[in-house]
Amino acid sequence: MVSSPHEAMHRIFRHDPHLFSRLSDVLGLPFPATIEAVVLSTDLTETRPVERRVDTLLRLDSKNDGSLLLAIEAQGKRDPAKPASWAYYTSYLWTKYGLPTALLVVCQDRATAEWAGRPVTSGPPHMPTLTVRPIVVGPHNMPVIKDPAKARTDLALATLAAITHAGDPDIGAILKALSTALRDVPENVADPIVEFTAQGLANSPAKELWRSLVAVDLSFYTSYLSEEIRDEGRAEGRDEGRDEGLAQGSAAAILIVLEQRGLDVPDDLRARVTACDDPELLRRWLVRAVTVSAAEDIFTTE
Incomplete structure (x- = not known):
């Protein structure tokens, strides 16, 4: 039951909506003079279903420090509406579970990471009522x-x-290290890593490189990605679908690596690489492409 003091402590502000402006003088708050004050509905109940989903939610239990919630969001670009959504997620989860809630934002570019990491406050600058300050993971x-x-x-x-x-x-070099590391692990461990990496690289040139590395370094696996590459070769009607498909993919990967590393790729080198149909030779060139200081050095021992 709501007590009389409870009612009086807030209803006085309805009685005189301008009271807060005068109270701010008493409290020493630099609050601007109010031109108009409007009493709004106090009912915050949702009148219709509103779908709000955090990307991933974990409860982390600690022996000495109890439990906490970790809300994880993947953010691909700046979105001015996101901080308000993040504030909703964390306050709702805190209310629902009664546990301290942390927010982790994962980004793929430095600009987005810097934006996401800036604290955003609800309320005037001199009265920071609620501040959203995510933990940010990114290339930085x-x-x-x-x-x-x-x-x-x-x-x-x-x-x-x-x-x-x-x-x-x-x-x-980063992807080559990962594909090499996966050679010695069981297929059921490697499969999700292969797929997560492919999904995470989206449509970047690096995804084609990863596809080629998987097809060459992990050709004995039967993962979705490996099968997809092989199916592409068969679908195009190649007599030696797998070998020729891998050759074309490896050739493209070599050129992508050299270009991504900022090395000059002459036309004659490009032609030699794309004309090669030997998967093993292309694999050796791909391995060298990750570390050579000049593009021509991939042919050093040939």
């Missing part, structure tokens, strides 16, 4: 993992790092 703070041994120690972290560095000039 994720490791660049180019050592297969290091990638193998934590495949999930290596995958997330590769996804966030999709536009990095070293993406070729």
